[in-house]
Amino acid sequence: MKRVTIKDVAKEAGVSYATVSHVINETRHVEPETEERVKKALKKLDYSPNIMARSLRGGQSKTIGLIVPDTSNLFFAEIARKIEDIGFQQGYSVIIGNSDNDLNKQKNYIDTLIAKNVDGVIFISTGSQELDLEIFPQNKIPIVVADRDMSLEIADVVLLNNKEGGYIATRHLAELGHKKIGCITGPNSLSPSMERVEGYKKALIDFDIIFHSNLIEVGDFQFKGGEQATDKLLKNNPDITAIFVLNDMMAIGAMRAARRHGLVLPDDLSIVGFDNIELSEFITPSLTTIAQPFGEIASIAVRLLIERIQGNWENRKNQRKIFPPKLIIRESTIKRV
Ligand code: RIB
Numbered sequence: 160m161k162r163v164t165i166k167d168v169a170k171e172a173g174v175s176y177a178t179v180s181h182v183i184n185e186t187r188h189v190e191p192e193t194e195e196r197v198k199k200a201l202k203k204l205d206y207s208p209n210i211m212a213r214s215l216r217g218g219q220s221k222t223i224g225l226i227v228p229d230t231s232n233l234f235f236a237e238i239a240r241k242i243e244d245i246g247f248q249q250g251y252s253v254i255i256g257n258s259d260n261d262l263n264k265q266k267n268y269i270d271t272l273i274a275k276n277v278d279g280v281i282f283i284s285t286g287s288q289e290l291d292l293e294i295f296p297q298n299k300i301p302i303v304v305a306d307r308d309m310s311l312e313i314a315d316v317v318l319l320n321n322k323e324g325g326y327i328a329t330r331h332l333a334e335l336g337h338k339k340i341g342c343i344t345g346p347n348s349l350s351p352s353m354e355r356v357e358g359y360k361k362a363l364i365d366f367d368i369i370f371h372s373n374l375i376e377v378g379d380f381q382f383k384g385g386e387q388a389t390d391k392l393l394k395n396n397p398d399i400t401a402i403f404v405l406n407d408m409m410a411i412g413a414m415r416a417a418r419r420h421g422l423v424l425p426d427d428l429s430i431v432g433f434d435n436i437e438l439s440e441f442i443t444p445s446l447t448t449i450a451q452p453f454g455e456i457a458s459i460a461v462r463l464l465i466e467r468i469q470g471n472w473e474n475r476k477n478q479r480k481i482f483p484p485k486l487i488i489r490e491s492t493i494k495r496v
Contacts, residue, residue, distance in 0.1 A: 163204045163205065163206045164274045165179045165180060165183070165206075165270075165273070165274060166270055166274050167204055167206075168197065168200045168201055168204055168206050171200035171203065171204055172193075172196045172197045172199070172200035173196065174193060174196065174197060176270040176273075176294070177291060177294050178193060178197065179197055179200075179201075180273075180294055180297055180298060181297070182194055182197040182198065182201075183201075219278050219468070220275070220276045220277060220278055221250060221251055221252065221278065222251060222252045222253070222254060222275065222276075222277045222278060223242075223246050223251045223252070223253050223254070223277060223278060223279050223280070223281065223461070223464060224253075224254050224256065224268075224272035224275070224277040224279070224280040224281070225239060225242055225243070225246075225253055225254070225255045225256065225280070225281045225282075225283075226255075226256045226258055226265060226268050226269070226272070226280065226281075226282050226283065227239055227255065227256070227257060227258070227283045228257075228258050228259070228260045228265075228283060228284070228285045228286070229257065229258075229259060229260055229380075230255070230257040232380060232381070232408065233407070233408060233434075233436040233437070233438060234406065234407075234408075234434045234436055234451065235283065237436060237437065237453050238283075238305070238306070238451075238453050238456060238457060239255050241453050241454055241456075241457030241458075242281055242457045242460060242461060243255065244457075245457050245458050245461045246461050249461060249465055251278070251461075251465070254272065254275060254277060256268030256271065256272065258285050260285045260286075261285065262285060262287045262290075265284075265285050265287075265290075269292075269294060269295075272300075273294065273295070273298050273300060277300060278300070278301075278468045279300060279301045279302065279303070279464040279465070279467060279468045280295060280300060280301075280302045280303070280464075281302075281303050281305055281460050281461070281464060282302055282303070282304050282305070282314070283304075283305050283306045283307055284304070284307045284309055286307060286346065286348050286349040286350070287348075290309070292309075292311060292313060292314065293313060295313070296313050301314075301464060301467035301468060302314045302464075303315045303316075303317060303460045303463050303464045303467075304316045304317070304318075305317045305318060305456060305460045306318050306319075306351065306456070307349060307350055307351060308350045311477075312477065313477075314477060315460075315463040315464075315467075315477050315478045315479070315480070316477070316478070316479045316480070317456055317459050317460045317463065317480045317482075318351075318456070318480075318481060318482070319351075319451050319452075319456070319481070319482045319483075319484055320481050320482065320483055320484055321350070321351045321354035321355050321358070321484075322354040322355065322357045322358040322361075323358060323483065323484050324355055324358060324433060324449040324484030325354065325355035325356060325357060325358025325359045325361075325362070325403070325405075325433075326358035326359070326361055326362045327358070327362075327449060327484055327486050328355075328358070328359070328362075328403045328431045328433065328448075328449050328486065329342075329358065329359045329362035329363060329403050329431075330362045330365075330366070331431060331447070331486055331488070331492060332401040332403065332429060332431060332492065333362060333363075333366035333368055334366075335401070335429060335492060335493065335494045335495055336494050336495035337368075337400050337401035337429060337495045338368055338369070338400070338495070339368075339369070339374070339396065339398060339399045339400055339401070340359075340363065340368060340374070340399070340400075340401045340402070340403060341374045341375070341376070341392045341396060341399050341401070341402040341403070342356060342359050342374060342375045342376075342402065342403045342404075342405070343375075343376050343377075343378045343385055343388045343389060343392065343402060343403075343404040343405060343409055343410075343413060344356055344375060344376070344377050344378060344405050345378060345379070345380045345405045345406060345409075346377070346378075346379055346380065347377055351405075352405055355405050355433065356375070356405075359403055373395045373396065374392070374396060374399075376388035376389070376391050376392045378404070378405065378409045379409075380405070380406050380408060380409060381408060381409065381412070382408050382409070382411055382412040383412060384409060384412065385404060385406075385408060385409025385410060385411065385412030385413045385416075386409075386412035386413065386415050386416045387412075387416070388409070388413075389402065389404075389412065389413035389416035389417060390416045390419070390420075393416065393417065393420045393422075397420075399428070400427070400428060400429065400495050401428065401429040401430070401431075401492070401495070402428065402429075402430050402431070403431050404430060404431065404432050404433070405433050406432060406433045406434050407432035407433065407434045407435065407436045407438065407439045407446060407448055408434075408436070409432075410430050410431070410432030410433075410439075410446055410448070410491075411432075411438070411439075411442060411446070413430055414430060414442070414491075417430070424444055424491065425444050425490060425491050425492060425493045426493070426496065429447075429491060429492040429493055429495075430446070430447070430491045430492070431446075431447045431448060431449070431491070431492055432446045432447070432448040432449070432491075433448055433449045433451075434448065434449070434450075434451050435448045435449065435450035435451060435487055439487075439489075440489065443490075444489070444490030444491045445489035445490045445491065446489055446490075446491045447486070447487065447488050447489045447490075447491045447492040448486075448487050448489070449484045449485065449486060449487070450484065450485040450486075450487050451482075451484075452482050452485075455482060456482060459480050463478060463480075
């Protein structure tokens with residue numbers, strides 16, 4: 160006999176997963192008519208709370224959930240690999256959900272992980288702030304937010320100091336003598352992208368380098384998006400000598416666009432990326448970039464989550480672990496000639 164889940168009850172009652180969870184846990188006011196419909200569905204399906212199953216099984220499924228925005232993005236592929244590796248070493252299986260940068264798919268994975276009775280979740284957001292992560296603590300599931308900051312009372316946060324990363328990347332180009340430095344951003348709504356651009360602009364001010372808005376083009380953290388944005392940037396600024404690109408995948412796309420414009424790399428154009436994905440050292444010229452400490456981010460996120468799973472997590476003060484960025488100098492940046 161298949162165990163009835165909250166998703167089944169939600170479907171039967173014609174309400175959201177969150178509404179059923181609020182009725183069961185009495186965590187939020189629900190309209191009487193809706194509450195009645197949910198209670199009828201609970202009775203009709205003879206629902207027994209997952210938490211009951213969890214307590215019968217000693218409270219742990221020894222499974223961790225991980226939700227990332229895009230498994231085809233090499234940054235997320237590498238961070239997911241590290242988290243899975245470290246989680247498995249600690250005795251936890253890791254269920255990885257790809258939200259595809261889509262809010263609805265992200266919500267679907269949130270519901271699925273709760274229905275699967277995971278012990279805890281590491282969460283990298285698609286970036287939308289319209290998100291109700293309260294549903295995790297309401298189901299007694301601790302959560303750690305990684306990489307993209309979220310102002311949450313309910314979660315530990317582990318990420319990089321992105322503003323400092325943008326500053327260091329741009330300072331490197333300024334110290335090489337570049338006086339016209341462009342920037343290819345990620346999606347504007349994402350906190351890592353906005354913070355890196357802040358660092359870029361601060362470095363330009365500190366080094367008395369002129370800034371104007373057409374030195375910035377918006378990308379999408381993908382190879383093709385980096386190529387297309389660089390194409391526009393070079394058309395508008397043919398005399399540019401350096402570009403700070405906000406992730407390595409777009410920087411690789413930027414290199415192809417530069418060559419299409421007849422530029423020789425790095426002689427005619429210096430490029431700095433961000434992330435230090437494994438591929439960045441194997442391309443020609445090898446990419447100067449800002450390293451994200453994949454292993455440390457993963458191990459701290461897993462450690463904080465397991466501490467919560469195994470301890471009295473509801474009262475421990477939330478922790479924010481912000482890593483310093485590190486400049487990795489390779490062949491793609493040289494002194495301005
Ligand atoms: O490459 C994807 C980017 O988005 C990375 O820089 C990472 O920080 C994520 O937020």
